[in-house]
Amino acid sequence: MTSQARLSFYLTLKYLQRGRKWTLFLILFLMSVAFVNLIFVSSLFTGIIDGANKQIIDTMTGNIYVTPSDGQDFINNKDSVLKKIADVDGVESLSARTQVPARLGYKNIRGNWQILAISPENEKQVSIVADKMIEGSFLDVDDEDQIVIGRQIAGGDNVEENAFSFKGAKVGEKVTVLFDGMPKEFTIKGIFNTKFVDSDKRAFITEKELDKLIPSIKDKTTTIVIRTKTKDETKVLDRIKALNLDVKVYSWQEATGLMKSVASSFLSVNVLITLVGILIAAVTVFIVIYVDIINKRKQIGILRAIGIKPYIIIASYVILSAVYSVIGVLIGSAVFYFVLVPYFGAHPFSLPICDATLVLSKTDYISRAEMIMWVSVISGLIPSAIITRTKMLDAILGR
């Protein structure tokens, strides 16, 4: 580095060391606020989308979802199919869910909620429903005449779909399951609340019970839910398809239905809000640095008068702006990762589809930090370049 180039760094260092401390503090505060603002909203939306996706995987579809092939009502030879899929490299756990062709009744209320027959042990491996009991407990393998129902079926005050529910069914009370018009009484063993409305509109009974009620569908099922060892299920999906079983295999994204468009809408809103956030952050950073440098007009004029080359003066302010941005980003990151993320981790935003926390990908973080830095550098460059091009005496004498 030449001694002249070093002079730019020297001047920057002195501005930082000996400049007005309150001005420096205010600039760094505004820079960090601009950065936090930029990443906070984006991370919240990403958190909602991630939370919703996780809910879908954890409570509904698993990573991979298997259904009967076209024209079929059931996946036949259930045990054999389950064994073949379980042996596929990358499959962590799996569970068959058989849709029970029945209606559910409580007192004089009847409804067509989804009733699924499951193996409780397998279900616990693929879903978090068993961990989300708000009353009673989840099913055991040998349970007979027992049913667990979702919060949206049980109903009660503050339940989103209370109007279409049992309006306050409790654990231990009886519900009626109507198979082909034939009633069978079950005792509510537990009520679960996954905080995902679609998931909470389901009821579960044991496979053992179903086999007893409808022996004809023994060794048949309607869906198989699969959890994979890694988040990227594509390869596992291909391997299962390669087994050429008489089934249809979907990734969770394909099986999400309405949530797919909800997530897509959130993504669009996120992009829009991020763009507005970027614009606001850019304008804030630009104004802060521009005003700071414009106030040094006289000083820049003096530097020119004593023979300091314009590029050295400009570089010193560009470096100063870059330093502002780096420190602003560091302070903003510290506030985000050490204050906001832990706080919202402990107190998530409670939404009907999930509990949302703040999620920021490495790419998003880097791109926003880069944006702040580039805007800062440009904000330092423009005013200092303008002043070094104005008449020297006008700058010095404030004309």
Place this chain on the structure above:
Amino acid sequence: MESIIKVENLVKIYHSGGSDVKALDDVSIEVAAGEFLMITGRNGSGKSTLLHQMALLDLPNSGQVIIRGQKTCHLSEKKRIDLRLRQLGYIFQEYALIPELSALENVMLPAMMIGTSKAAMKRAIFLLDKVGLKNKENRLPSELSGGEQQHVAIARALVNEPKILFADEPTANLDTTASKRVLEIFKNLNKKDGITIVMVTHEEEELIYAGRKIRLSDGRLA
């Protein structure tokens, strides 16, 4: 004696309030090497404007400023900066120090443009000692009196060993004692070091320090 500065038919017009004001009207002067020239005149007579042109801080509308035989008015800004840096020293009325730099750093700054920091520091310490600011090198301008700040400005103007020193009413903001001290420094620089000095003043009693004086009136030599 050989002329070090030659000003030829200099005209400077300012545009003010929709009308043109002729600050310099066909001014021609010559300054000999080693001379101590004082320019005097009433406020608005054009003396500071003339100094700005001679010190290459501004460009005239017409005419020429020749420094050591080199015509300067058509030089690129880069060459004018270089000429200012290496051959001219300029002292402002209001000191014009960089507030974030100490006395030593202010003086070192122009020298760091053409040499190493070490050499710049050595020369700056020598000059601060010469202008009576030994032991005050590390003070910021805000920690110095007006007279001391002007001494720092003088040391800064001298750091690159200029051939010509320009001073625009350097004593205007100083008390009598501090003013006298500044003028004594100028006198010594002129007599002992042979530096050509061109100074603007409107204090009649300061004219006794001048080797020659010229008076401006309404942008013309009186």
